[in-house]
Amino acid sequence: MFKKILSLFKTQPELANQITASASALPSTTTIPPRMVRSKRKKKAEGDWTRQPEEPSTADQLIGLPSQYKVLNDLLVTNPKSRSGYSQIDHVVIGPRAIFVIETRNLTTGEIRGGRREANWSVSSSRVKMYNPLMQHRAHVEAIHAHLGDYKRVRLVSMVTFTNRCRISVDPAVRYVNSDELIIYDHELVETIQRKTERLETEVPETVFQEKDIQAIYALLSSVNSTDPQIRSEHMEKAKGIK
Template identity: 35%
Template structure:
């Protein structure tokens, strides 16, 4: 019986380390926090899958609609130190001496905002407030001007915006349109995941072939103030830099 219990604990630990499971836990934690907002003022939509401007789909963790604007929230459930800048394509996750890369979540969330703008062109006065919220498992060491916060500060960050830009009628119309365009059938959602997996595979395949995944230029060895590194030959037009392994991004 003890061995069975021990085996179950090991399996549970492995499951909890899976990226999809960790992401799900982070999203649910954010959802619980957002539920504490005044529901008469703030209307939350979770796990939206909507068409983007490129004819594909984009998945958005949370959208909060209020008369103060449209809050577009990307949640991250990472451990270790998270370092990066506003304009760097990839950030770095450091756990002891091991480093991995993650696609800049600000860039990721910018894609979400653009998809919403394309979906809601009639609301020209809408203010979009992108927020990237990390759970407390991470230590943020980023240099940014955008809202990159800990999940515990999410509602405080939302409530600090107090300038109305939308009418109540606008808010109702936006919620209705987002709900109607939320793609919920399983086949579409599976296809979305498959597309992301293929894009990630193609990106890594290009890197293995010394091809820049951003512009298809050649990856070459270059020298900088911190020593030699691998970057794109099309610099400064393309600022892609290869550092360690590339983590998957949604």
């Protein structure tokens, strides 16, 4: 009887060895390292489906105007009053009631504050004051006016656009279409041009420009636009820090 009991104790190590061997033969359940998981997520986040559509440029937006409007982009015309001898105008739209002279500002953050007659405006995201863009843009409007030949009596509307990523908190007088100097968001541009045209139609019911007149003004401004790369390069160098 004693020998049988003793034999049971002797077989325990062998049983333990069998259990250990069986455990080592099981498939591994090691957790995937966090680095591998992160790399997969990163790769997924960089897929094409996550890309945001690019915002249309001002030139692209102006294509949406009705066919009676003529558009000129990136004009460089002579201006003896400027530092470089030229003025560079971002966009000009020739419509049936007026010519719209447009400058685009790429400010993307901050709140813009200022009055119509104040020389300097503030931007909350910068300690540096902004020179009143309407006052600055007047030189561009005057440069266009100087090249209109027989059409100098045309109505000129000055427009300065900002991106909708900043906030415009300026004099309300320059936010309404009854003004000939306007500060607007870039996405409002096409609508504002059309609304301004409609307003001028009620003020001056007779047609100011026939199609031939619009085409003549377009040809005039196209002819004075300097496309010489050297002249443009020199203008950019001299005009640094102005805009």
